[in-house]
Amino acid sequence: MVDILEGEKQAVVDYSLNETCRTTNMERIRKLLLIYDIMCQYYKKLHLRFERNPYLEMPNVVLEKAIGQFHVHGHQDSCFFRFSSSFIPGAGQVDGEILETLWGVLNKISWSSRTTTLAHRAEILDDHTNDSNWKKLVNIGKLL
């Protein structure tokens, strides 16, 4: 998670992607399915941005680009055929909107984290995200 300091820029998402790849044991992974709301414009020159910036490092993977099922239908018709996760071999039945379920929970605590210190805010977000992950893990049995 990164703070959006000055609007939703590509740099913000680039860093988030970089941190995700850095912290999730990407060494043996060959293919990465990246699902993002505005992938159709984000993926343009993505590798160039990563190459030029010393803070970013792209893992050696094949990047599969997709847009979540909720957002892709709000895009142009061409985006649906190019980026819908339902047309990507190996993607399975994935909606790609799993983070939205996290925001639903985090929005409720965002008001109380407004006036905390930044460090405490990071701890609150960590705790609630961990809790959300834990609940998803525990309840996955019902879904499968």
Place this chain on the structure above:
Amino acid sequence: MRGFVVDGNFKADHVRQRRPEDDVWLTSGEGMTAEPTRYKAHLKLAKETKEARSVNLTPLSISLKLEYRKRIPATVPSGHWKRPTCRDRNKMTLMGLPAMPVPGMVVTALGAW
């Protein structure tokens, strides 16, 4: 047309701290949130890549078909306008459209103006 949805996360402004130097970071970049100093250094350095002028690459016959299905007016793409093919023209005649649409012309399922 481009739409923006602003949800709660965009409005989650943080109140400015009186003494940020007093902040004690127990976990800084170890948890889910990014390490702030490195992140800010990155933001300072990062350059945005500008989005190129959008060009409609969908063939005219297909965009007309999609437009017909949605029953809403669509503008004939001016960025990538091609002379309509014979098949396009046949289709457009069937739909009651003029055989030679002009770039920027608005077409609907009912006709063109």
